[in-house]
Amino acid sequence: MADLLEVSGLTKRFGGLVAVKDMHLRVGAGEILGLIGPNGSGKSTVMKLIMGIEKPNAGSVRIGGVEVAGMPSHRIARMGVGIVFQHSRPLHRQTVLENIKLALLPDSLLQLFAASHIDDRAREIAARVHLDHVMDRLPGTLPFADLRRLELARAIARNPKVVLVDEPFAGLTSGEVADFSALIASFRAEGHAVLLVDHNVKSVAALVDRALAMYLGEFIAEGTADAVMKDETVRRVYLGGAIQTAARTPLEANNSAPLLEVEDVSVFYGKAQALQNVSLHVGAREFVSVVGLNGAGKTTLFNAISGLVPSTGKIRFDGHDLTGRTGAQIARAGIVQCPESRELFGEMSVRENLDLGGQHLPRDVSARQLEWLLELFPILKSRHSQAARTLSGGEQQMLAIARALMMQPRLLILDEPTLGLAPVILEQLSKALENLRQNTEITVLLGEQNVTFALPHADRVYVLEHAHFIWEGSPERFAVEAGAQFL
């Protein structure tokens, strides 16, 4: 089998960070390779290097035997590489059909009018990805899955030899996943080489012929999906060690007024109700976890508490009503949120991000706080002059938490800190949280999908489902009473 895509010795550095180190991979005609790795492992960078969006520092990328490393992406595209981006950004003033036609146009300054065969071809492609019923609509009116189809249509328009797909199934329902799998399998049947990039093996196992796992920019395993899943190194990277918890003596309940009281809070986004008469209380020094699946309303609840979205109902902090206070005032009052999206200042250094968090503190207090945080997250010390955007996902998460802690919050809200992180990183986060719990006066409200991470760090657990709480209790009772319906 001829290898259509051949990558060897590929290396990419961003500043001092080695994102990809000496990578090798091959994909033959009529083959699907899954490139797997946790967040920050460098798999997306590999894809960008193949497409020419980033330029490699060393190594070779061959398409059908021709060296393309270092070429600009439009030339690589013309060599026969197509990419399906994770987020589609179509032209919003043009219809679906025109968006597909765009991908078929020659890269010429002189051809003012699209040739007639382009129209026919665009309709054919639309039919193939099942967009034929919405061809004349504007992209803004399409549901998410159809936007993904449009992205797919544009990538395959020029019949590329090599198709790169970034997280093919992110955000799709199971029916749509089956549909997309069939489409991707049809590329294989036509003799294309397909490279799928995803977080874990499981989601693409049924589709790939081979899988290749990477971690921290380096190759760790290759083989059939089964073999990779059984590989020792892969298991260690993904599963890590068991999360250690040192149970502390339970706080005496109701010994003081609760620090945060949320009463009957509702939030609407337009017509959609994102939060429905939710009530919750968090006592001083208590660690409370809110667990719920994606879309249950966790982030909305936290944003309502932080004053970032308008809500109805009552929210009291330390006895004071927060109604009418701005997000900034609430943050100064002591409720600091570390958002799911991290929101770091990417161009600023690690140190500058931290300094901004401590801006309102007296100089000596801020210096002490900084010293303590660098002890809590030692990795940040070695990265302190690096731009925040060049950090790996796990490091960015630690920086985001550290920056929030620089503000010396009384209540720290952590929204999905584990999102997209490898278990080894979770272990470090877990230790840091345990340290906070044992040694400081801080109160924490943690939102998580990952129950195994949320439970060990909780004095009390709430389960959020479809915009309201369906269960509240101790972590010990969770497995018996709520575990089954949640998992």
Added chain:
Amino acid sequence: MSNTKTFAIAAIVVVALACLPFGVSGYVLGLLTLAYYFGVFAMSWDLLFGFAGEVNFGPSFLIGLGAYTAGMLNHYAHMPIWGCVILGSLASVIGGLLLAIPALRLSGPYFGLTTLVAVLLLQNVIVLFAGWTGGEIGLDLPDVLSIDDRNNYWISLAFMTISGAILFGLSRSAVGLILQASGQDAIQAGALGFNVTKHKLAAFCVSALFSGLAGAMLIFYEGTASPGTVVDIGVGVQVIIAAVLGGRRTILGAALGAIFLIVAGEILRPLGEISTFIVSAVALAVILFFPGGFLGTLLHRGAR
């Protein structure tokens, strides 16, 4: 709005405008003549901002380069007007290319800043070499397009109509589609096989060509070239305001915006200094509350 409908409305408007000289005074005609040249400046600018996604803070660099090249050729070499105009717009394209090739390698706001500096540079050169260029006072031209108000009016109307048709057609063509894609998402356009830099450069050339052409025509209408009318930063600012006011990504809206700015400025002139303030305030209000501009807002209403 369909292309045929646009064409029909545009045709009616142009015919109506062409009949104006039979009904209005020479003073009004003179005002509109100037406004039409401004319309071409603004439409050329919208091709860059609305489609290529690049903010050119120095439209008057391109305009001034065309105008002064043409003016000096006429003044010193006594070249006929048509020759001066052709060479002037060519100079504008070459000057534009020399500026854009290095500037397009920069990302984000740096392209715009480079173009801003280019205007200041051109203005300085003109003042420094006042002996040849006439400096702040301006350069007298031996030739003018016409001494008849009506002829001047028709020439500028025809010029704006043809330029508008070409620029609008280009924006709706296959090349215009690629240009829009390049402007909105350069990474994706590159991954689809389009050389983004090439398309943006071409757009810059077209924009420079029409800016230079209009600049050269304008000075032969006025009979004099001065920094205040074709080079000053203020001229560029007015072009930008006109284009944004008229509606980004509409091309034709830019011409509407230019005509509005010039005519409104003149109507309010008796108020003195305050007239500029009022026009600017209206422009600010439109940009703040109707970011789509005149035509953008109108089309949006129509689409509902």
